[in-house]
Amino acid sequence: MLIATWNINGVKARLDALLAWLQERSPDIACLQEIKNVDETFPREAIEALGYHVETHGQKGFNGVALLSKEKPVSIEPRLPGDSSDEHARFIEGVWDFHGRPLRVASLYLPNGNPLGTEKFTYKLAWMQRLDAHARDSMAREELLVLAGDYNIIPERGDAARPDNWMGDALFQPESRAAYRRLINLGLSDAIRATTDADGTYSFWDYQAGAWQKNNGIRIDHLLLSPEAQDRMASAGIDRHVRGWEKPSDHVPVLVELAA
């Protein structure tokens, strides 16, 4: 069971790259973020033609998340609980049958939160509090759980090529990192960090200033696993070569493989 998360930065602009990557990697479940599209005009036919079931929670112009899967989900929940007034399309969760057990997978797009000192950062922290509550409830189910997405958080200094450049940024603020650690402290494990302590395992390189060419990256896309999922983890990795493709997203896919 191969599960991937990828912030594609616009599904229309990235459709060719998305189709090529789906064919190359053939994930069982792909969690997409920043589809920047409404549900009605999501290019589902091209994706369904590759054998995928498509679930979207879209929004006009920005945000938007999706779940692509080879098997149809048993159920779908398109919202993160805790604030019915939140209009941002940043969450969708599905449950699949995995060898007779439920497998719960969320595609989440955590708010960026910049600039500090504004309601944007307050919104980020509030969203993280809601995610924390949802993670607690989900953990209590003792299911296979994967919370995958663009967390917009650099967990540690080793997760940035130039960590000092991110001081004062919402992605590397102590409050943001502490909220991420609280998730870990619930018993969730960061799939990449369960396989390597190496620096330089990045998932994002800015379009500007030759960040990709200089390998000036950051690791902000994460797959958090419940103990039940972690017990079955066979491998985890990052498809960094996708960043070198034509018309790339600024993020690349991050993956985890669960054994039956």
Added chain:
DNA sequence: ATGGCTAAGGCACTTAGA
């Protein structure tokens, strides 16, 4: 405060990203 690029909306430039 900042951003060398990119995407979307909608057709000149703004918003948003990280």
